[in-house]
Amino acid sequence: MMSLLSPVAYRVMAMSTPEERIIVSGASGQLGRLVVEELLGRGVSAQQLILVSRSPDRLAEYAGKGASTPFGDVDEPESLLQAYAGGTRMLMISLALGSESDKRAQRHKAAFDAAAQAGVRHIVYTSFVGADKGGDPVTEAHRQSEAFLQASGAKWTILRNSLYADVRLPQALHMARTGSAVAWPGDPKSALVTRRDFAAAAAGALAGGNRFENKTFTVTGPALVNTADIAAIVGEITGQEIEVVERDPRGPNQGPPGPEGPGGPPPDSGIAEAAAVVTDAVVRLSGREAASMREFLLAHGDELRASAAAAATASTAPPQLAPAPVTPVTK
Numbered sequence: 001m002m003s004l005l006s007p008v009a010y011r012v013m014a015m016s017t018p019e020e021r022i023i024v025s026g027a028s029g030q031l032g033r034l035v036v037e038e039l040l041g042r043g044v045s046a047q048q049l050i051l052v053s054r055s056p057d058r059l060a061e062y063a064g065k066g067a068s069t070p071f072g073d074v075d076e077p078e079s080l081l082q083a084y085a086g087g088t089r090m091l092m093i094s095l096a097l098g099s100e101s102d103k104r105a106q107r108h109k110a111a112f113d114a115a116a117q118a119g120v121r122h123i124v125y126t127s128f129v130g131a132d133k134g135g136d137p138v139t140e141a142h143r144q145s146e147a148f149l150q151a152s153g154a155k156w157t158i159l160r161n162s163l164y165a166d167v168r169l170p171q172a173l174h175m176a177r178t179g180s181a182v183a184w185p186g187d188p189k190s191a192l193v194t195r196r197d198f199a200a201a202a203a204g205a206l207a208g209g210n211r212f213e214n215k216t217f218t219v220t221g222p223a224l225v226n227t228a229d230i231a232a233i234v235g236e237i238t239g240q241e242i243e244v245v246e247r248d249p250r251g252p253n254q255g256p257p258g259p260e261g262p263g264g265p266p267p268d269s270g271i272a273e274a275a276a277v278v279t280d281a282v283v284r285l286s287g288r289e290a291a292s293m294r295e296f297l298l299a300h301g302d303e304l305r306a307s308a309a310a311a312a313t314a315s316t317a318p319p320q321l322a323p324a325p326v327t328p329v330t331k
């Protein structure tokens, strides 16, 4: 599919005016930093950015370019009004699901309400696929958060993000190291999207003037892929044949599987179903085509080849000689 808008055309269309001031909440995180880079790349000036973080010192390079970097912590609501002062639009990066998962939506609400009170006119929120239905702790927190956002009084844009492609990189590296992979039974497919493309979509929503206000987007990669597809691409890059075995490793009291287990959500979860949808939201919001899983893995080709080579070296290395006994030094 051809891009609908070239980046140049998009830059001309970007509607962020110099009087706009854009807040990024959680600017020092992985997604936050990519959004900042995308905004600057769209011609938003550093002076227009209010980069709120619990660790402003980690944003010194942007402060040096002229951005404001106030302290703000959603768990210290008294810090927020001051941190958001002067902002016209804001990206609220959702908080990670922690042990206090039941309070996640309430914590987001504190940020939305403080932003609206501080005069922010438009809030973009990073939601998750399946938030329209809820039903499990992750999607339920997003479902409630979306409702709180829409009741905040500010204009809103909801970005229901699909699963990050980046989260599957450890699994791909494990495949390269071992020549094998585990997939969930049925090996469900999902529309994996790179963190960078999601950042581009978020930056597009922030810099697009009024165009994306009061709209919900499901933000996905360009195609459905599963573990077998990832294994085939890894095998192509590393010159191996990756064996894929379908297995459900879940047992009682077991946490989520690591890179050696199946990637992505279990097939019987609502998230797996919700993530099996492809949209063109990345190009509509950012003007740029979403990267495929192949492009993402090719960009990590050196890491994948190094992982395969290290495993090959380890398996052909001669056995280590036992170290000579150490004679104790006595005086």
Ligand SMILES: NC(=O)c1ccc[n+]([C@@H]2O[C@H](COP(=O)([O-])OP(=O)(O)OC[C@H]3O[C@@H](n4cnc5c(N)ncnc54)[C@H](OP(=O)(O)O)[C@@H]3O)[C@@H](O)[C@H]2O)c1
Pocket (backbone or CB within 6 Å): 025, 026, 027, 028, 029, 030, 031, 032, 052, 053, 054, 055, 072, 073, 074, 075, 093, 094, 095, 096, 097, 126, 128, 161, 162, 163, 164, 167
């Ligand atoms: N779709 C997916 O597959 C997927 C996968 C992973 C994560 N996610 C979601 O995407 C979000 C961003 O991901 P990421 O990769 O950028 O994660 P990350 O690098 O761990 O960043 C976490 C973010 O949360 C912010 N944060 C944490 N506690 C906060 C608090 N008390 N007050 C204000 N901000 C707080 C951090 O901001 P500061 O440190 O700058 O304060 C940081 O921006 C995650 O939090 C999660 O909701 C989605």
